[in-house]
Amino acid sequence: MKRALPERYLPPTDVADLLGVPVETLYQWRRKGTGPKGFRVGRHVRYHPGDVRSWVDSLMERAAA
Numbered sequence: 001m002k003r004a005l006p007e008r009y010l011p012p013t014d015v016a017d018l019l020g021v022p023v024e025t026l027y028q029w030r031r032k033g034t035g036p037k038g039f040r041v042g043r044h045v046r047y048h049p050g051d052v053r054s055w056v057d058s059l060m061e062r063a064a065a
Contacts, residue, residue, distance in 0.1 A: 009046040012038075018052070 015036065016023040029035025030045070036055035038047045 007049070009041075009048060010052065012045055012047070015047050015052055019056075 010018075012023050012026050016026045019026070026035060030038055036047055037051045038045045040046075
């Protein structure tokens with residue numbers, strides 16, 4: 001069952017909570033280019049819910065292969 005994502009851009013704290021990881025892990029993934037695609041709004045990082053879902057789906061597909 002897919003968890004519903006909000007219809008707004010997500011701050012790192014929400015994405016980290018959704019994924020069950022520390023915020024610092026999310027920032028490390030961003031620096032390495034391995035996490036969900038994010039973008040900056042001024043000094044703030046935000047994530048599009050669809051990009052987060054696509055990233056999770058790609059991880060699940062790789063795990064199933």
